[in-house]
Amino acid sequence: MKIAIIGAGYSGMSAAWDLRKAGHEVTIYESADYVGGLASGFKEPGWKWSVEKFYHHWFASDKHMLGIIAELGLSEKVIFPRPYTVMYHQGEFYPLDSIVKAIMFPGLGWGINKIRFGLVGLFLRLTTNWKELEKYTVDEWMRKWTGEAVYKLMWEPLVIGKFGEKYYKQVNMAWMWARLHARTTRLGTFEGGFQAFADQFAEKLTALGVEIKLSTAVTHIEKNADSGEFELATSGGNEKASKVLVTLSPGAAAKMVPSLPREYLDGLLKLKSMGAVVLTLSLKHQLSRQGYYWYNIPKSAGFPFLAVVEHTNYVSPDNFGGEHIVYIGDYLEEQHEHFRMTKEELLEKFAPSLKKFNPDFELSWINKTWLYRTAYAQPVPLVNHSKNIPSIETPIAGLYFASMSQVYPWDRGTNFAVEIGRNAAALMMGKQK
Numbered sequence: 531m532k533i534a535i536i537g538a539g540y541s542g543m544s545a546a547w548d549l550r551k552a553g554h555e556v557t558i559y560e561s562a563d564y565v566g567g568l569a570s571g572f573k574e575p576g577w578k579w580s581v582e583k584f585y586h587h588w589f590a591s592d593k594h595m596l597g598i599i600a601e602l603g604l605s606e607k608v609i610f611p612r613p614y615t616v617m618y619h620q621g622e623f624y625p626l627d628s629i630v631k632a633i634m635f636p637g638l639g640w641g642i643n644k645i646r647f648g649l650v651g652l653f654l655r656l657t658t659n660w661k662e663l664e665k666y667t668v669d670e671w672m673r674k675w676t677g678e679a680v681y682k683l684m685w686e687p688l689v690i691g692k693f694g695e696k697y698y699k700q701v702n703m704a705w706m707w708a709r710l711h712a713r714t715t716r717l718g719t720f721e722g723g724f725q726a727f728a729d730q731f732a733e734k735l736t737a738l739g740v741e742i743k744l745s746t747a748v749t750h751i752e753k754n755a756d757s758g759e760f761e762l763a764t765s766g767g768n769e770k771a772s773k774v775l776v777t778l779s780p781g782a783a784a785k786m787v788p789s790l791p792r793e794y795l796d797g798l799l800k801l802k803s804m805g806a807v808v809l810t811l812s813l814k815h816q817l818s819r820q821g822y823y824w825y826n827i828p829k830s831a832g833f834p835f836l837a838v839v840e841h842t843n844y845v846s847p848d849n850f851g852g853e854h855i856v857y858i859g860d861y862l863e864e865q866h867e868h869f870r871m872t873k874e875e876l877l878e879k880f881a882p883s884l885k886k887f888n889p890d891f892e893l894s895w896i897n898k899t900w901l902y903r904t905a906y907a908q909p910v911p912l913v914n915h916s917k918n919i920p921s922i923e924t925p926i927a928g929l930y931f932a933s934m935s936q937v938y939p940w941d942r943g944t945n946f947a948v949e950i951g952r953n954a955a956a957l958m959m960g961k962q963k
């Protein structure tokens with residue numbers, strides 16, 4: 531088969547790996563001039579490693595990603611440090627990245643709240659029945675089982691942070707289950723950064739015979755009823771393929787293939803998602819004196835962002851010429867003003883709060899800043915989401931769609947991009963998944 535894959539993120543590259551290995555002719559069309567998609571990175575001249583545009587790491591349970599890395603022969607480049615995550619509570623930060631640490635968290639007191647928190651955590655860690663949980667919202671289920679106080683303190687900030695005021699009461703409980711069920715405290719990355727991995731993945735694909743056309747945006751896909759072939763309009767001219775896999779956001783896919791039947795298009799357009807805004811700073815000094823990696827901050831604490839992530843408390847600053855790399859991130863809807871503000875305006879808004887992380891912080895510590903934003907960062911799984919997931923096989927025979935919005939019940943991630951990309955490849959080759 532002559533296969534066209536739209537997007538050189540991890541779903542597209544993973545699908546290409548399997549399809550090419552099975553002997554098919556594969557071309558990947560990528561609008562950017564680099565591979566890696568949302569998990570791509572950038573690199574300054576003096577740096578040995580790249581920095582991800584949006585903070586990224588793997589979990590030790592990411593078997594699809596670790597599996598394909600092993601097939602690519604790159605396992606020795608994966609490292610799994612054990613950084614520290616903390617949560618803000620009444621002016622202080624407390625370690626909170628394991629059930630034991632969470633149980634020690636002083637905000638919970640020592641009475642019934644701690645017991646309810648522990649028991650619910652244990653239940654969610656042990657149960658596998660997420661189908662039952664997706665019938666409820668996090669808001670109603672957690673309020674009922676952990677009680678109002680525990681919910682408000684521990685769980686509500688997480689859902690508000692990720693899904694905003696608009697959606698946090700609608701997110702289903704299977705999403706929360708998946709986070710607690712599968713995540714680990716050890717966090718993995720690739721020597722050289724995620725971009726180094728994406729580049730090496732692309733090199734292996736090219737060596738295998740996959741053609742990767744960078745800076746080539748696909749604008750329109752149509753199936754020719756007579757020839758049965760797909761005709762692709764791209765910024766580099768028209769192309770043809772016998773089968774096509776689209777790995778973009780549901781909205782972008784709907785726009786690209788307007789001839790999809792109404793019902794499927796409506797299903798794509800109905801899916802909700804949040805965007806992300808991440809301002810990255812290079813600092814002359816370490817921000818967290820305690821060496822913390824990830825600071826979770828409840829929106830109610832009044833900070834103008836959701837998380838501060840000191841990347842160089844996870845991997846060494848030596849990889850970045852001794853510079854200390856700090857991400858300031860938030861999940862927001864595209865209409866939020868942070869999608870329109872400049873880097874300088876955002877820095878002015880965020881900088882005063884950085885003193886709460888280190889009272890000595892001064893603007894003069896900043897070497898350089900970068901700003902990355904994406905409107906499609908986090909799908910929002912509503913109640914009974916499993917019934918609303920568009921199928922990978924679209925109603926147009928030979929056209930396939932694989933995106934973050936179909937990853938479920940797990941929370942989106944590169945691990946699941948690999949899984950869905952490989953599932954799509956199997957379907958394209960007529961294997962049931």
Ligand SMILES: Cc1cc2nc3c(=O)[nH]c(=O)nc-3n(C[C@H](O)[C@H](O)[C@H](O)COP(=O)(O)OP(=O)(O)OC[C@H]3O[C@@H](n4cnc5c(N)ncnc54)[C@H](O)[C@@H]3O)c2cc1C
Pocket residue numbers: 536537538539540541542559560561562565566567568569584585586587588746747748749777778782806904906907908932933934942943944945947
């Ligand atoms: C803030 C944030 C934090 C995250 N943290 C983590 C994490 O810690 N760990 C983790 O594993 N995952 C994380 N993720 C999720 C991870 O980035 C995604 O799950 C994964 O990268 C999705 O891969 P994909 O191939 O499905 O899509 P994408 O990476 O979005 O790939 C789609 C590709 O299509 C290209 N494209 C778009 N339009 C066109 C067009 N018209 N023509 C041709 N090409 C086009 C894009 O440029 C892109 O390269 C995070 C994501 C965000 C936003």
